[in-house]
Amino acid sequence: MNLILLSPADLEGDSLARVRDPRRLAHLHRVHRARPGDRLTLGVEGGGIGRGELLSLDEHEACFAIDALDQLPPPALPVHLVLALPRPRMLARSLEHVTALGVKHITLLHSRRVEKSYWQSPELATEKIQAHLVLGLEQARDTTLPAVTLAKGFRPFVEDRLPELLAERRGLLAHPGMPRACPRGLSDPTLLLVGPEGGFIPWEVEQLLAAGCEGIHLGPRILRVETAVTALLARLF
Numbered sequence: 001m002n003l004i005l006l007s008p009a010d011l012e013g014d015s016l017a018r019v020r021d022p023r024r025l026a027h028l029h030r031v032h033r034a035r036p037g038d039r040l041t042l043g044v045e046g047g048g049i050g051r052g053e054l055l056s057l058d059e060h061e062a063c064f065a066i067d068a069l070d071q072l073p074p075p076a077l078p079v080h081l082v083l084a085l086p087r088p089r090m091l092a093r094s095l096e097h098v099t100a101l102g103v104k105h106i107t108l109l110h111s112r113r114v115e116k117s118y119w120q121s122p123e124l125a126t127e128k129i130q131a132h133l134v135l136g137l138e139q140a141r142d143t144t145l146p147a148v149t150l151a152k153g154f155r156p157f158v159e160d161r162l163p164e165l166l167a168e169r170r171g172l173l174a175h176p177g178m179p180r181a182c183p184r185g186l187s188d189p190t191l192l193l194v195g196p197e198g199g200f201i202p203w204e205v206e207q208l209l210a211a212g213c214e215g216i217h218l219g220p221r222i223l224r225v226e227t228a229v230t231a232l233l234a235r236l237f
Contacts, residue, residue: 001027003141004052004064005134006044011066017042017052019062028054028062043143044069073143077237078189080105080165082151084196085114086225088121092132094226099136099146101233107161109151111204113196119152158207165191171213174232175199176222178215186236194229 004024010017019025028034034054043049048069055063085108086094098106110119122128133145151157165171169191174182176199193208200208209215218231 001031001138002041003049003138003143004028004040004042005138005143006042008045011044015066017064017066019064020060025057025059025062028057029059034062040064041141042066042069043073043137043141045143045145047143049073049141049143074102074140076104076144077102077233078187079103079233079237080107080169080189080191081229081233082107082109082165082191082193083225083229084109084111084194084200085118086196087115087118088123090224090226091118091121091123092128094229095129095132095148096136096139097226097230098233099133099142100140101230102140102142102237103233104144104146105149106146107149107151107157109154109157109193111154111196112201113198124150154204154207158211162208162211166212171208171211172236173200173205173208173213173215174218174228175205175215176217178217180214180216182216182218182232182235184235190236192232192236194225194232197225 006017010019012018034057036054036056038054039051040054042052042064049071050067050069052064052066055065081098081103083094083106129148137143151161169189171191173193175195193213218228
């Protein structure tokens, strides 16, 4: 936790915050080994970043005196990530990684090789997704939560949602065997589509290319989804 991320509910006015949830308290005790008088980096969800003094800490509550939170969070990546829904454990790690890298728009998509049971996973509960996003923000010292959308039908996504997304973005389909290598150093708004383990099926690839996406690859190696997404974002931006 490189940032103590405060929710609006933690604040008491402009200069005081109280943290009561067990996870953050445990981190302050066990990792930071914090003591009253320590100064730590604080941020407010959707707001600024600054420093604060720990006034008190016990097993029930941490109280901070807040300095001015006048630093901006790091800039977001100009990308909307469309990710075929990974298996639950991989989903958790992927959400944390892409949030730490600065992705602010995420669509989780169904495709033929996505197990239908994945959509019943507790990891898709709103509070679970929120928890993984917060971990990514704390890692990167960011305060702006990504927006996560679920798209449980491939065809409705391609027909109804994809044209709107591509209207103002360059669409890149990352898939093994595509003719073009992944580009570097982009700054324009981009839509990045990444398939499940095993990739999109040929029909799905055809539909995405026909809709206006460009096919790209990362080379001959087949990577796990979480590795591929991290490598793609690092290379693209």
